[in-house]
């Protein structure tokens with residue numbers, strides 16, 4: 001359906017709901033809200049509206065639905081698939097003012113957090129209560145709980161704790177009708193019908209606006225230890241990853257990098273190389289648990305074949321330094337210009353062959369392109385980043401994602417579909433599944449105002 005621009009009457013209604021300070025329509029201010037983190041996608045927004053409560057979110061949605069104005073929910077705007085930015089003049093609903101964190105509830109080890117709470121703030125609150133939040137990712141200072149629920153964020157510890165969906169005990173969300181659904185009681189068992197946390201987690205703002213989340217926390221490990229492992233090729237890297245995953249007690253993270261990515265990070269950030277001789281592939285492994293973690297890590301790594309060199313860290317500063325090699329990949333690649341970011345999972349047995357195959361495929365199609373491979377190897381998730389290709393040139397994306405689907409993988413491991421992957425969803429979802437997804441969308445968002453054009457082709 002066509003959407004109307006922001007009329008004076010709607011603007012006045014929005015100002016009445018959230019106050020004049022929270023309706024922004026100066027393009028010099030709103031422009032940043034309509035440009036994605038990668039710089040590949042930029043558009044315009046009619047206005048940025050910043051509600052301060054669930055009731056205000058509901059009233060804004062009712063006003064927009066009545067006026068036929070499309071709404072793009074936005075948290076920290078760190079999403080990598082252009083799902084949270086208005087590209088065609090939609091209204092941006094910024095949820096960052098919903099930043100209240102309730103006291104950690106110690107009996108259940110759960111916390112209720114507003115959608116606008118940053119991951120870093122939540123992690124600090126958990127830590128102050130002697131607990132941990134299980135999801136972590138490099139955009140922690142800006143990414144919000146609402147955005148992480150909406151994208152079912154993955155991150156560094158999925159092999160141990162699962163993604164955001166596994167942490168979400170309850171949710172409060174607002175439909176475009178203004179109805180508030182869900183609950184924050186924190187019940188671990190509640191078989192009373194459709195499970196809103198499961199449905200809304202990963203729905204990318206197309207079904208409802210998440211306003212609060214009830215999250216489980218996990219015990220804080222007593223000790224951490226980590227190592228970078230130098231290996232000769234992709235198949236060995238995957239073999240080392242599997243061995244670690246299956247034999248390392250307290251495995252906390254297993255990440256993958258290549259010589260090219262580590263070199264880029266070192267050049268960009270002025271870091272020293274981690275090994276005397278550059279390693280073609282680097283596996284990062286972190287273990288965390290009861291005292292003796294370093295000894296258990298050393299014993300496990302010591303018997304794994306194919307590890308040519310190691311760099312070990314135990315102290316927090318040194319661990320942070322080793323993590324920089326991996327976590328700074330996104331930032332270092334971004335400095336080369338807008339990248340095509342393909343975030344895929346392969347079945348474990350297919351990963352080793354896929355890594356060289358995908359590099360060859362891209363280079364054959366676009367000899368001038370650079371391919372950067374890194375990711376969460378422990379769960380088969382590799383980020384295929386391609387630079388040196390025009391922002392609007394989708395041929396490389398299509399070829400890589402078709403290869404992934406042929407190999408039995410997912411075209412979106414953790415970032416979502418957004419707009420960037422919309423044309424490729426059919427590679428993983430059948431027409432019947434897409435029809436069922438559209439029916440769910442129509443039922444929950446009858447006015448069709450929530451993130452039209454995101455996640456669902458033609459939706």
Ligand SMILES: Cc1cc2nc3c(=O)[nH]c(=O)nc-3n(C[C@H](O)[C@H](O)[C@H](O)COP(=O)(O)OP(=O)(O)OC[C@H]3O[C@@H](n4cnc5c(N)ncnc54)[C@H](O)[C@@H]3O)c2cc1C
Nearest residue numbers: 075076077078079083084144146147148150154155205210
């Ligand atoms: C350096 C870097 C590293 C990253 N690492 C990872 C990683 O390891 N794992 C991973 O999964 N992702 C990663 N990401 C991607 C990103 O951080 C996640 O997708 C995150 O969940 C987005 O949160 P956000 O608050 O920024 O959401 P936004 O970008 O604002 O929005 C993302 C999507 O959620 C919707 N949305 C936002 N808030 C709400 C709400 N309250 N209700 C309903 N819908 C909403 C938006 O409409 C959009 O579709 C990384 C990004 C960067 C820049």
